[in-house]
Amino acid sequence: xxxxxxxxxxxxxxxxxxxxxxxxxxxxxxxxxxxxxxxxxxxxxxxxxxxxxxxxxxxxxxxxxxxxxxxxxxxxxxxxxxxxxxxxxxxxxxxxxxxxxxxxxxxxxxxxxxxxxxxxxxxxxxxxxxxxxxxxxxxxxxxxxxxxxxxxxxxxxxxxxxxxxxxxxxxxxxxxxxxxxxxxxxxxxxxxxxxxxxxxxxxxxxxxxxxxxxxxxxxxxxxxxxxxxxxxxxxxxxxxxxxxxxxxxxxxxxxxxxxxxxxxxxxxxxxxxxxxxxxxxxxxxxxxxxxxxxxxxxxxxxxxxxxxxxxxxxxxxxxxxxxxxxx
Numbered sequence: 187x188x189x190x191x192x193x194x195x196x197x198x199x200x201x202x203x204x205x206x207x208x209x210x211x212x213x214x215x216x217x218x219x220x221x222x223x224x225x226x227x228x229x230x231x232x233x234x235x236x237x238x239x240x241x242x243x244x245x246x247x248x249x250x251x252x253x254x255x256x257x258x259x260x261x262x263x264x265x266x267x268x269x270x271x272x273x274x275x276x277x278x279x280x281x282x283x284x285x286x287x288x289x290x291x292x293x294x295x296x297x298x299x300x301x302x303x304x305x306x307x308x309x310x311x312x313x314x315x316x317x318x319x320x321x322x323x324x325x326x327x328x329x330x331x332x333x334x335x336x337x338x339x340x341x342x343x344x345x346x347x348x349x350x351x352x353x354x355x356x357x358x359x360x361x362x363x364x365x366x367x368x369x370x371x372x373x374x375x376x377x378x379x380x381x382x383x384x385x386x387x388x389x390x391x392x393x394x395x396x397x398x399x400x401x402x403x404x405x406x407x408x409x410x411x412x413x414x415x416x417x418x419x420x421x422x423x424x425x426x427x428x429x430x431x432x433x434x435x436x437x438x439x440x441x442x443x444x445x446x447x448x449x450x451x452x453x454x455x456x457x458x459x460x461x462x463x464x465x466x467x468x469x470x471x472x473x474x475x476x477x478x479x480x481x482x483x484x485x486x487x488x489x490x491x492x493x494x495x496x497x498x499x500x501x502x503x504x505x506x507x508x509x510x511x512x513x
């Protein structure tokens with residue numbers, strides 16, 4: 187099986203998209219929404235309010251955006267060469283990681299924010315290729331800021347931008363300035379909209395209070411979700427250990443890309459530890475870096491036997507989670 191998914195033939199992408207549909211099949215057919223604590227900010231609330239009486243549309247939009255995120259990971263890999271060869275493996279891993287948590291299979295603020303965070307990641311990696319690409323430190327925070335308009339906790343990823351400037355770039359002063367301007371710019375436009383067009387400048391302060399408020403409720407995770415998280419913990423430890431073993435032999439740009447992914451994972455885990463109510467939706471965010479750790483292992487592992495065992499373990503975890511959830 188691993189040999190098949192390592193191939194770059196078009197049939198592999200078709201099979202991956204079919205698997206993506208199968209992991210969502212129950213939710214797509216039932217068209218029922220799960221009452222998760224979603225904490226979307228005003229752009230998501232506008233979309234969600236419009237879909238209040240259309241649960242089927244909400245589920246299908248969630249599935250389409252999930253597939254879009256998987257396809258974007260293929261673009262990231264082929265454009266930035268985080269894995270040594272052209273591969274659809276990041277999309278497969280992302281679909282399986284997200285597919286193992288059926289309770290988040292619907293349109294939610296995190297699945298939209300993830301799209302913008304992937305775009306921000308692309309800008310950061312592109313900036314490592316040339317010291318003259320400081321504008322990347324305007325665009326990356328800009329995407330993070332827009333993501334915050336959908337998911338209130340997306341602003342924590344500004345830590346990744348500053349980590350990048352501090353440790354992975356020369357740290358030019360203009361990049362610190364650009365990062366702040368890029369993050370503030372969408373808020374400035376929003377303030378202008380409320381103040382000049384609606385004559386309601388206090389709305390921006392209500393919006394800011396909504397974004398920077400913290401919910402500390404302890405989430406009730408379903409048994410299927412807890413079992414799948416346990417499987418992913420084992421898979422994550424194995425693949426991360428493999429990555430650390432070989433990362434020193436990669437080109438410096440690729441190393442910086444993986445260091446950024448590791449930093450993203452750490453920030454997400456800290457966010458979940460401080461604000462546990464972000465689970466299970468934060469799994470969409472964590473699935474992004476984990477997909478590349480897992481893909482790196484599956485593409486580069488020398489033993490097909492061990493690679494197949496790990497891949498079958500992940501498939502078994504997804505299937506088990508789905509069956510428990512359905513019962």
